[in-house]
Structure formats: structure tokens, C-alpha cells
Amino acid sequence: MRVLIVEDERQLAENIAGLLREQASFAVDISLDGEDGHHMALTNPYDLIILDLMLPKMDGLAILRSLRAQRVQTPVLILTARDATEDVVQGLDLGCDDYLTKPFEIAELAARCKALIRRSHGHAAAVVTVGPVTINTTARQVTLQGQPVILQAMEYRLLEYLAMRAGDIVSKADLLEHLYDFDSENFSNVIEVYISSLRRKLDPGPAHKLIHTIRGQGYLLQERRP
């Protein structure tokens, strides 16, 4: 999952980014002003945007209005020190999905971010099950037929994204865009490395596959018995 934080207080933005990387294994981009944030939100396929309202160059509500006008459906969480009811109502009316006022509990922020992303992919519950594999997105724990499986952060990130879109073919470009932020060095063959390592850990046997490669199109997470 890839998240954009538009927040002009650098320290706060970095704290939130660190939290989401550590606690949710998200890829995170930071923008420190409104115009830049607006541009980034329009040009990258984010799974969530965390938006401050008082921003240099372009107001947060203006960004939200513009995104919704251009049919960007990405969930938006407004994070602001403005807590007057009219501010909250205005934000919700303009199409934000959640509203959190500063100062906030970082655990709550992380939980809300995960919930917003889950719901945008059509999963209301925190636990996602695909065949014998169960992914607890809150604790970031994966079990295979009841037995815990230890995954690397990148492996988890990849599995969670595929699980959210279970049944859909996900292209490699799509994976690259959603699993890496601007700062990471993304080599396209790295995806294949993580896919094969995931297969080793999760596929019950050669006859019973969970992760399928669809040639020329991408990957598909689905239980498909022969």
C-alpha cells in the first residue's frame, strides 16, 4: 500500500511516515506544500492520502475539492488542528473519508489508515482470508492452515496488496506503483524475487497453488485447485 502525506510540519510528516512504514508496512511519500501535494496526488496511484488543511501555496480543502472534481477516488484522511464542527462538516462534504484532529494518538491514526485502505478495497474486517492463508492486517500476522508464517516486510507488503485485490490480476507496474515510494530503489526483477519467496512459504504444494503468474499480464492471488 502506498500513502501520500501532505503536511507542512516536516517533523510531524516524518513521524507519521515512520509510523506507517513500521506499523503498517506501507510505502509512504511526503509532500511539504499544497501545490506539490496536489500534483503528487494526481500523478500517482495512492491507496490513501493524509491531508493537512492549512498548507502553504494551496489549502487542503482546495486540494480535496480538486481531486474529487477530477474523479480521484483515493480515500482521504484529513489531519488538522482545526476542530470546529463547521470545518469537519465542510471536509466531509467535500469528500474526505475520515477526520482526525491534532494532537492525536498515533495508534489511532495507524488503525484508521489501515481501515480506510481495507474498506476502499471492499474488506470491512481486519482479517482477510484467501484459501488456507489468513492475513491479520492489524497485527500483520500471516497464518497458513493455522500455522504462523514469518514474512519479511516487503513480502508482507506484497501479500497484503495481492490479498486486498484477491481474484484480480495485478500487473507488475501496478505492484511497483503501490509497493514502493519515491525514495526506494525499485528494480522490476525484485518483484519476481519476492513472488518466488512468497510461493515457497505459502504454496501448499506443486499441485495446489495460491499465487499464479498470468503471462504478459501479471499476478493473481486465488485458491485454484487442479
Add this chain to the structure above:
Amino acid sequence: MRPLSLKWRVSLLVLAAMVAAIIAVLAVAYAETKELVVAETNQALLAMSKGIVSVLQQPEPVAVRKKQIDAIVGLSHRTPAPFYAASLSGGDVLAGGSLLERATMKDVTGGRAAPAIDRSTFFDSRRPSGHYRAIWTRVRTDAGEANIVVGVPTKGVQDELKELVTTLLLIGAGVIGVAVVLVMLLVAWGLRPIRLTAQRLMKVTASNVGCVELDGKRVPQEIRPFVESVSAMLGRLDRAMRQQKTFVADASHEFRTPIALAKSTVQLALIKDRTLPEYQKALHDTLGNLRRMEHLVEELMVLARMDESAGLPDVADVDLAALLSELQEVFSPRAEQRGCRLVMNVQPAVVRGNPNHLTRLFSNLLDNALKYGPEESTIQVSAVQEPEGVVAITVHDEGGCIPADDLPHLFTRFYRADPSRSQASGGAGLGLAIAKEIVIRHGGQIAITSDPHSGTDVCVRLHLVQ
């Protein structure tokens, strides 16, 4: 005593005016009617005396003539009875009515001067039976000079006049009553918009003070300035309350941001075990946030203390040149860090004021100049004596242009030209507000001018000690 209501005042005024008018009408009507009635009576008396003259000359017996004269004066149908006396060439007096049979002419005329021949005089006569109007006529006839006196009672006429006065008074009272009721209704109707305005004003609360509209056009013209001034006052209140609201919102933003920063930093550090440098960075960042809050609290306290009293405590003679050179020493390290030069060009000047306040004032100005001026630029401080015992201290930096729209608001508490209120672009926005309070307390003036080419000048004018 409570002053009378407008309704009653107008009603009483109208009442007084109408009473005066009706009395005048009454007086005129009475006088006119009386004159008319007297003229009518005189006419009748003249006719009677002519009739009596002709009866006198008839060769009839006395009793017959008397009867005829009785008929002429209407003896039978007038009460009290008229009277008459007639004599021909000094002969017997023919008298009748309320007079004794044997009255003499003199009894009847009461010793008045006789009229000329063929003339008549009228006179009023009071007799035991009442008031009379009488005529004395002297006529020359073939049988010699005739003297005729006829009097008719005026009781009927007076009754008529009395009746007239009563009628007029009754009509007048009716008119006054109706007028007073009408006036009261009219006044109440005229005051209705005021009552409605008052009702609307009753509904004004802190939350809707800006939304109440008073219709100044519908109230009577005399009250319009009042309604308009109330309306203007509501507008001012609304602005003041909105300012207050903005102040609270800005203050809460200024506090919440460093709290959010410190809280998230500490919480993130505590999520899992970290390395020593990571802990050190978290503590360092948190300390920075605490310093920011400390600074904010201190500035707010300064403003609160100043708001508490309008006066200036601990006033002394302050040598501005010494004060500014001390500040130069304090700020030089910071200037050097930014590669800036701090240049002082200060003429000797002594002002009366609070040394701590003045130090804070110029510290704030230098702080801003360092914060907003570009790196490796020059900050100039000059103090120049102006006429009329004023010293002008100017802090000049080469910082970019402040938009003209922002200039008037720069002294407003928490005002920041940058709407994001980002910490990266400066403090909380209290520095200039404090500076202005200090300058006002010293009876001086402060002004900012900004120009993209030369930079920004903040000029403080203070009174010199004479």
C-alpha cells in the same frame, strides 16, 4: 416620576391644541350669534314701534287701540310680558304689558337722553320681571310728536345662546375624545416598527449577532438614525467576536501543533526498542517542541499582562544607543550563523520608558529581520532625531516584499502572512503584536513599509526626553 410615554405625550399635546381651537370657535360662534340675535330683535322692535305709531293715530277708543298694540307686541305669547308706552304730543301715556297702567314716560326710559325727531335709540333695561331690549322712537305725526317705547324680554334669546354653547361644548368634547383615541392608535401604529425592531434585538445572541438584519427603512424617519446606529453597533460587535474567534482558533492551532509533534515523536519512539541515536533524536525533537510551546506561553503571558493594565510600570530614562548596542551583541552570533551583517547607525537618544519593554520591542524587530531577511544580507538599525523631540528607530532588512494586503494586519495577534502557519516560516505571529502594544504604551508609533527592491523597514517613533 417615570416620564410619560410617547403615546401619552402626543395625545396630551393634541388634546391641548384641540381644546384651545374649540374654545376659540366657541367664542367666535357665541359673539357672532349674539350680534345676529340682537340685530334681529332690534329689527322687530323697529317694526313694532312703527306699528304702534300708526295705531296711535287712529280715531279709535283707547281700549281698542290698546288691544291692537297688545297684539303688535305679542303680549299674549311672550313671557315675561313685553312692555310698551306711547304718548302723542304730550298727551296721555298709553302703557301696557309688564308696566303699570299709569306709568309715565320717564319711568320707562329711565331718564335717558331722548332720540332726535324721527330717530330711535335702543337700550337694555333691567326690570323686576327680567332683562329687556327696548326701543325709544320719536316721530313727528300730523297730530304732533309721538314718543313710543317698546321692550321685549331677552330671556328667550339668552336661552338660545345657552343652548348653542352647550351644543358646541358637547360636539367639542366628542371631537376631542375621538381625536385622542385616533391619535393614540396612530402613535401605536407608528411605533410598531420600533417594537418589531426591539423584538429582533431581543433575539441577538453571541452566535447570530452577524445575521440579525434591522430594517432601517421601515421605521419612522426620526428613529432611523437610532436603528442605523444600533445596526452599525451590531456589525462592530460581529467583527470583534469574529476576531476573538479567529484569535482562539489561531491560539489553539499554535498550541496543538507542537503538542502533536512532541506526542507523535514520543509515541513513535516508544512503539518498539530503538537505538541510542534514535532515542537521542526523539528527545532532541521533543525538546525543540517544548521550547516552541514555552516561547508561545511566554509571549501570551506578556500580552496578557499588558492587557491587564493600560499603564507602563517602572518608568526610567533609557539610553537607546546603549540598549541597541547591547542587543547588537546578543544578536551578532545568530546573524553570523546566517552570514548576515548587523549594522548600527545610532544617534544618541534618551527616551522615557520601561527598559524591559523597550528591550523586548527591539529584540522582536531584530528577531523578525533575522528570520525573514535572506541569508548573507545586511540588517541595518538606525536611530535618527526628528523635529519636535522625536527619535525614529528603523530596522531594515533585505527580506522580500510583504504583500500590501498583509501590511495592515501584521500587528494583529497571531496574524501570519503565510496562511499555513507553518513553523518553517516563522513564529506564532505574536512578535509584532507585542511590539505594537509596547510602542502604544510609550506614546509612540510603529509602521512597516515593504518594497521588493529595497526590502522591509520597520520604523518606531518615540518621544525623546526633553
